Structure formats: C-alpha cells, structure tokens
Amino acid sequence: MNSRFKTQYSKSKVVGLYLLLVMTILYCAGPLLWQFITSLKPDTEVIRMPPLLPQDATLDHYVSIFEGHPFLRIILNSAVVASLTTLLSLIIGSLAAFGLAKLDIKYKALILGFVLSVSMFPPIATVSPLYIIIRSLGLRDTWWALILTYTTFSLPLSIWILTNFFREVPDEIYRAAKVDGCSPFQTFYKIMLPLAAPGIVTTAILVFIFSWNEFLFALTFTSTPASRTIPVGIALFPGLHEIPWGDIAAASLVVTIPLIILVFAFQRRIIEGLTAGAVKG
Amino acid sequence: MADIRFEKVKKRFKDVMVIRELDLTINSGEFFVFVGPSGCGKSTILNMIAGLESATEGNIYFDSTMVNDLSPKERDVAMVFQSYALYPHMTVFENMAFPLRMQKTSREIIGKEVERVASILGLKELLHRRPKELSGGQRQRVALGRAIIRQPKVFLMDEPLSNLDARLRVEMRSELKRLHQELKITTIYVTHDQAEAMSLADRMAVLSKGEIQQCGAPTDIYLKPANIFVAGFIGSPPMSFFRCAVKKHQPLEIDINGFIILPSIEAIPEGDGVVAGIRPEDITVADQRLERDIEDTVSIEFIEPVGAFSWADVIWGGAKVRGILDFKGKGPEIGENAIIRVPKDKVILFDPDSGRRL
Numbered sequence: 001m002n003s004r005f006k007t008q009y010s011k012s013k014v015v016g017l018y019l020l021l022v023m024t025i026l027y028c029a030g031p032l033l034w035q036f037i038t039s040l041k042p043d044t045e046v047i048r049m050p051p052l053l054p055q056d057a058t059l060d061h062y063v064s065i066f067e068g069h070p071f072l073r074i075i076l077n078s079a080v081v082a083s084l085t086t087l088l089s090l091i092i093g094s095l096a097a098f099g100l101a102k103l104d105i106k107y108k109a110l111i112l113g114f115v116l117s118v119s120m121f122p123p124i125a126t127v128s129p130l131y132i133i134i135r136s137l138g139l140r141d142t143w144w145a146l147i148l149t150y151t152t153f154s155l156p157l158s159i160w161i162l163t164n165f166f167r168e169v170p171d172e173i174y175r176a177a178k179v180d181g182c183s184p185f186q187t188f189y190k191i192m193l194p195l196a197a198p199g200i201v202t203t204a205i206l207v208f209i210f211s212w213n214e215f216l217f218a219l220t221f222t223s224t225p226a227s228r229t230i231p232v233g234i235a236l237f238p239g240l241h242e243i244p245w246g247d248i249a250a251a252s253l254v255v256t257i258p259l260i261i262l263v264f265a266f267q268r269r270i271i272e273g274l275t276a277g278a279v280k281g
Numbered sequence: 282m283a284d285i286r287f288e289k290v291k292k293r294f295k296d297v298m299v300i301r302e303l304d305l306t307i308n309s310g311e312f313f314v315f316v317g318p319s320g321c322g323k324s325t326i327l328n329m330i331a332g333l334e335s336a337t338e339g340n341i342y343f344d345s346t347m348v349n350d351l352s353p354k355e356r357d358v359a360m361v362f363q364s365y366a367l368y369p370h371m372t373v374f375e376n377m378a379f380p381l382r383m384q385k386t387s388r389e390i391i392g393k394e395v396e397r398v399a400s401i402l403g404l405k406e407l408l409h410r411r412p413k414e415l416s417g418g419q420r421q422r423v424a425l426g427r428a429i430i431r432q433p434k435v436f437l438m439d440e441p442l443s444n445l446d447a448r449l450r451v452e453m454r455s456e457l458k459r460l461h462q463e464l465k466i467t468t469i470y471v472t473h474d475q476a477e478a479m480s481l482a483d484r485m486a487v488l489s490k491g492e493i494q495q496c497g498a499p500t501d502i503y504l505k506p507a508n509i510f511v512a513g514f515i516g517s518p519p520m521s522f523f524r525c526a527v528k529k530h531q532p533l534e535i536d537i538n539g540f541i542i543l544p545s546i547e548a549i550p551e552g553d554g555v556v557a558g559i560r561p562e563d564i565t566v567a568d569q570r571l572e573r574d575i576e577d578t579v580s581i582e583f584i585e586p587v588g589a590f591s592w593a594d595v596i597w598g599g600a601k602v603r604g605i606l607d608f609k610g611k612g613p614e615i616g617e618n619a620i621i622r623v624p625k626d627k628v629i630l631f632d633p634d635s636g637r638r639l
Contacts (some may be wrong), residue, residue: 172366175333179437180427181354181383194370 032256039249046245061250065237070225074233075255081143081229082211085150089207090200092151093158098188100159101166102174112163119156123216134221145221146229150214154207161206165199166192201266209259230255283343283434283467284309285330290339292325292491299325301491303339307469308484312461314470316478317488318514323471326488327437330469332356343434354383359428360437363444365420367412367427373399374408377426384431398426401460418449425457429464436468442477454480475515479503487511509636512558512629518592520558521602524633527553535630538598540575542625548632548639555639556631563627564604566593567620568613575623581613597621 009017026033038046039061041054065071096115100108130149139145169192177187193200215231222228228236234251237244285307292300299322307313315323328334329341332353340347348356359380367376374395381391399405402422412420421441428436438457442450458481461468472478478485479499486496487510495507506512512520527550528534528541535542537557570576579595584606586592593606593613604621606612613619630639 170364170366172362172364173368175328175331176360176362176366176368176427178333179331179353179358179360180380183354186383191368195368 032253035249035252038245039253041246043246061246062254065247065251065254069233069237071233071251073225074228074230077143077225077227078212078229078255079258081146081150082208084143084147085154085211086204086208088147088151089154089158090204093155093203094162094193094196094200095188096155096159097162097166098192100163102169102171102187102192103184112160115156115159119153123153127216127220130217131220140221141223141227143227146211146214146218146227149217149221150207150211154210157206157210158203161203162196162199165196169195205262205266208262212255212259284311285435285467285469286342288340288342290329290336290341292322292329292334293337299491300329300336303493305486305493305496307467309344309467310465312458312468312470312481312483314472314478314482314485315488316472316475316485316514319473321488322491323473323488324439327360327439327469327471330356330435331358331360331437357434358437359431359433359435360439361424361428361441363440365412365424365444367420367423369412372409372411373404373415373423373426376412376423377404377430380427380431394430395426398430401429402426417445418453421445421449421453425460429460429466432464433466436466438468438470440472441470443472443474450477457481476517479515487514489514505638506558506629507638509556509558509631512631512638516560516562518561518603520560520629521564521600522631523557523559523598523600525555525557525630527555537575537623537628538577540577542575542628544625544628544630546630546639550630550632550639552633554633556633556636558629558631559602559623559627561592561603562605563624564602565607565622566595566604567607567622568609570620571622573622574625575621577621578618579621581615581617581619583615584612593619595619595621 037052037054040057040059042056042058042060045051045054045056099105100112105111134140134145134149139148173191173195174187177191182190212229213231214229215235218229218232219235222232225233230251234248234255237247237251287303287305290300290303291298303326315326317323325334329336332348332351332355336349340349342348343356368379371379377395377398378391381394386394395408396405399408402425404419404422404426407415407419407423412423415423421444424441428438441457442453445453454477457470470478470481482499484496484498485502487494487502489510495502495511502511502515506515509522513522523537525538526536528536530549533544533546533549535544535555535557566579566581577597579597579602581593581595582601583594584591585594591606591612592603594601594603596602602621608619631637632639
C-alpha cells in the first residue's frame with residue numbers, strides 16, 4: 001500500500017479493527033484449528049471436552065495414517081488425477097476460450113451459455129448415467145474415470161475465466177501478430193497465452209482444488225486403493241470399534257498442505273488474475 | 282515496393298455501408314494519406330489493405346496480383362497501430378525481432394538487423410527494456426522499428442502519432458518523412474488530423490461517409506477544394522462560409538454582404554444563390570483601409586494571440602468570421618471597431634445544393 005493513502009486511526013478504532021480481524025480469522029480457520037487440535041490429541045482425549053487443548057500432545061495419528069493404510073498411494077492417485085485434469089482442462093479450455101474471445105465465430109453468446117449449462121446440473125443427478133457410461137467404457141476404478149469426468153465439469157469454469165482473459169488482450173495486439181506473420185494458432189501460443197498467464201494460473205489452481213477435493217464422483221467410480229482419491233480415502237478409513245477421529249484429522253491436515261503451498265506459491269499471480277483488467281497497463 | 286489499386290471496392294458491416302465505392306491507385310513509393318473525420322471509413326480501408334478485413338465487393342491489387350484472398354502474412358505488409366500494439370511480454374529486442382523470427386530468419390541476421398534498425402531509430406540503449414518501461418515516444422519508435430525491420434512491400438500506419446503529445450508528434454512527423462525518403466517504401470497513412478496529412482502526404486485522399494471527396498497533392502486540395510466538405514475540413518482554423526446572392530449570370534456578378542465581385546470561374550451557378558468560402562488566413566482585420574479589395578467596418582468580438590500574430594473574431598454580415606489581426610498602433614480592445622479586408626481573388630464559390638466548387 002502506498003504511504004500516501006495511510007489514514008490516521010484513533011487507538012480505539014485500531015483495537016476494534018484488530019478484534020474484527022481476529023474474529024474473521026477464527027471464523028474461517030476455526031474448523032481447521034479444531035482439526036489440528038484433534039490430530040494432536042491421543043485417542044483417550046479425542047472425544048472428551050474439556051480439555052480444549054491436548055494435555056498429552058502426540059504425533060501418533062500422523063504416523064498411523066501412513067501405516068496400515070495405502071495413504072501414499074491415495075495421495076498419488078489424487079495428485080495424478082488433479083494434475084492431469086488441470087492440464088486437460090487448460091488445453092481444451094484455453095483453445096476454446098481463444099476462439100470465443102478473438103476469432104470470428106457466430107453465436108458466441110449462445111455457445112458460452114450452453115457451456116455454462118453443463119455446470120448447472122447437480123452432480124447427484126448426473127452420477128448414475130455417468131456411472132453407466134464409465135462402466136461400459138471399462139474405466140471403472142481407473143484414474144481416467146475421474147480425469148474425464150472432472151475435465152468435463154471443470155471446462156465451463158476454465159472456458160469462462162479464460163475467455164474473459166483473452167478478451168482483455170487488446171485487439172490491436174492480436175492484429176499486429178497477424179500482420180507480423182502469425183497464423184491464428186501461432187498468435188495463440190506465442191502472444192495470447194503468455195499475456196493471459198495470470199488467468200491460466202488462476203484457472204489451474206481452481207481446477208486443481210476442485211479435482212483434489214471432489215467426493216461424490218470419486219466415491220462412485222472408484223472401489224479400491226488403485227484409484228481411490230483422498231476425500232474418499234479419508235472417509236473410508238476403517239475403524240473396527242470406533243471412528244478414528246484423530247487419524248481423519250491428521251490426514252485432512254496433511255492433504256491440505258499441498259493446496260496451501262500451491263496457493264502461496266502463485267499468490268501474486270492469482271491476485272493479478274483476479275484483478276486483471278481493473279487498470280490498463 | 283508495390284503500387285496498390287482498388288477496383289470498385291465496397292465494404293459493408295451488416296447493414297452499414299462503410300465504403301461506398303473505392304476506385305483508387307496508390308503509386309509505388311508514394312507517401313499516401315487518408316484523412317477524414319472519425320467514422321469515415323479510413324481505418325477500414327487500411328485494414329482491407331492489410332488483409333485484416335475483407336472487401337465485401339471489388340478487388341484489391343498489389344501491382345498486378347489480386348490480394349483479396351491473401352492473408353496479411355502473404356501480402357507482406359507491415360503495420361503501425363495507434364496504441365503501438367507492442368507485445369508486453371517481450372523486450373524491445375524481441376518485439377523488433379518478432380516479424381523476422383516468424384519468417385524463420387537466422388539468429389545472426391536477426392541480431393544484425395535489429396542492431397541496424399535500433400541505431401536508425403535511436404533505440405540502442407533500450408533493447409533490453411520491456412514496453413511498460415518506455416515512454417510514449419520510445420514505444421512509438423519500437424512500433425516503427427518492428428514495421429521497418431523486414432522491409433515490407435507496404436507500410437500501413439493507423440493514426441500512429443495521435444497518442445503522443447503535441448511536441449513529440451511534430452518531431453515524429455519529420456522523422457517519418459525522413460524514414461520514408463530513406464526507405465522509399467510505399468506508405469499508407471491514416472489520420473484525422475488535417476495538418477498531419479498536409480505535412481506528410483505526397484498525395485492524400487479526403488474521406489467522408491465512406492467516399493473519397495477529393496484526391497490529390499495537399500497544396501492542390503488546399504487551394505482548390507472540390508466541395509464545401511473538403512474546404513471546411515482542410516485548413517485550420519476552418520474556412521468561413523457565406524450565403525451570397527447571384528446578381529447577374531452573364532457576366533457573373535455576386536453579392537457578398539453588399540459587395541459585388543466578378544469571379545472568373547469555370548461553371549456558372551444555376552440558381553440565384555451561391556456559397557462563398559474564405560480562409561481565415563486570407564482575411565485581415567486592420568485599423569486602416571487600403572481601398573483595395575472588399576473592406577467593411579466591423580466590431581471585434583474576440584482576440585486570440587498565437588505568438589507570431591493574433592486571430593481576431595468579428596461579426597460580418599451576421600456571421601462570425603476569423604481573420605488575422607493587423608493593427609499598426611497598439612492592439613485593439615474587444616468591442617472596438619476595425620476594418621475587415623477580404624481579397625476578391627481569394628473567394629472560393631460553391632454550389633449551395635451539391636456543395637461542389639464552381
């Protein structure tokens with residue numbers, strides 16, 4: 001923030017602002033904190049209250065999730081599914097978006113509306129027919145079952161975000177590239193893609209998070225650890241006599257870490273992406 | 282190097298006729314300017330030459346080749362845009378090298394060519410900067426550099442100077458002229474600024490509503506405007522117009538605000554009225570009579586000094602007229618009386634109905 005815009009606040013106002021900030025953080029991060037506390041409690045303390053904080057903090061749960069469960073395999077499944085989905089969604093999405101934003105195509109608004117309609121059906125309504133398709137394709141319990149489904153359902157998001165980003169690229173730049181000897185496809189990957197980089201990163205992260213966290217399709221289309229993804233894997237942690245809350249909490253936290261790293265690594269780009277077009281550079 | 286020929290070219294956007302019918306030849310090596318108010322279709326013409334838009338009807342030729350169906354790449358044109366349209370993610374070097382890269386020129390030649398063009402345009406120190414780190418004038422030079430680097434058949438320039446401040450604009454004007462004289466490549470330039478057109482063009486075409494109103498050398502157009510539109514558009518401040526009565530047809534006698542002139546013109550007006558146009562730079566607002574020409578007493582409404590001289594606005598015959606102030610003594614006050622002097626031979630007559638010059 002530029003120092004010119006700093007405002008002088010009275011002490012009580014500052015205290016009030018911080019109070020509000022702490023409350024907001026507690027509200028947003030509260031469940032996560034609760035998970036964290038739970039994950040550190042030994043089994044005997046997990047379902048007791050008080051104490052709020054673990055009396056006898058332990059890392060047992062973090063160790064146990066990797067022992068006895070194919071947890072690493074499940075993380076790998078999720079990583080592959082989410083990465084490939086992101087890649088496919090970006091490739092198809094950016095090509096479609098480029099066409100819709102810059103090429104001479106009729107009925108653009110209609111196409112965009114139609115694309116959006118894909119995401120209007122609730123997943124629960126589409127899951128049964130999709131299951132039948134997946135089964136008849138012989139893709140049940142494979143990565144591809146999820147990759148194809150996720151790509152389909154993430155495309156509306158990719159296309160809409162990227163179309164707006166490509167539209168932001170001035171027409172004169174697009175024309176300049178044509179005059180300088182680019183074919184439409186060369187214009188796309190030499191000029192448009194680099195200029196829409198913030199949009200690509202934003203879209204990639206959103207699609208990745210969506211695929212990483214998706215539960216319903218993953219539960220339906222997978223049946224063994226060969227292709228089971230994290231949300232399903234955690235939900236199905238076997239417990240003989242009780243629900244293993246401590247393990248679930250630990251696992252949930254572990255799998256959130258990659259997302260947090262991803263978002264922080266690209267934070268600057270995302271912010272550029274979300275505010276792009278506000279100011280012409 | 283190529284001459285460019287339009288043959289009955291028409292352009293329609295949906296229901297709007299943007300270019301009515303264009304028949305024109307632009308000679309090889311010429312600096313040709315299209316000038317007109319916004320919306321007159323001048324940028325559309327440029328885009329059709331570039332191949333960015335196609336003609337609805339008619340043909341466009343480069344020399345004897347019809348280029349209607351050729352892509353911009355195949356036409357071998359280079360274009361400079363109003364907003365410069367530099368590639369923001371590339372350095373100055375990469376921007377200028379880009380057209381050569383697209384032609385798969387070898388790395389060494391690219392390096393040499395960029396070096397050469399950069400030194401012509403004074404960009405040598407800036408090759409590693411990105412466009413956002415450059416001033417407007419520098420960006421303009423890079424855009425020019427990107428255009429001249431591959432020695433195209435034709436240069437197209439779409440209001441390339443209108444984003445610059447007044448002083449830079451005048452500087453760049455002479456630079457463009459110098460570049461053209463050096464490179465001798467057919468250059469087609471579009472602008473709404475008549476002064477820019479006058480100073481740059483070998484020949485120019487004045488456009489209005491999708492039609493060429495007049496085409497010729499700048500001085501010819503200035504001295505002999507084809508119609509009222511051209512007369513009013515070319516020249517600044519704009520020409521003043523008066524409605525006049527025709528006193529007698531044979532020989533022609535015309536009454537301008539009570540003064541009779543006997544013009545020697547080619548066509549005889551049919552009706553009993555004409556429109557007379559006089560350029561402000563031909564009118565004098567003085568404090569003494571010379572007893573030549575038309576002279577009348579008027580009162581000064583407004584004075585606008587421009588340095589070397591001052592413009593004076595007066596009301597003459599019910600209309601506001603601008604002329605050059607010529608007071609021998611001290612400058613006059615607003616509201617003071619003065620003599621307006623109009624040389625008879627500088628009056629240009631137009632037909633009131635068709636607008637055509639008589």
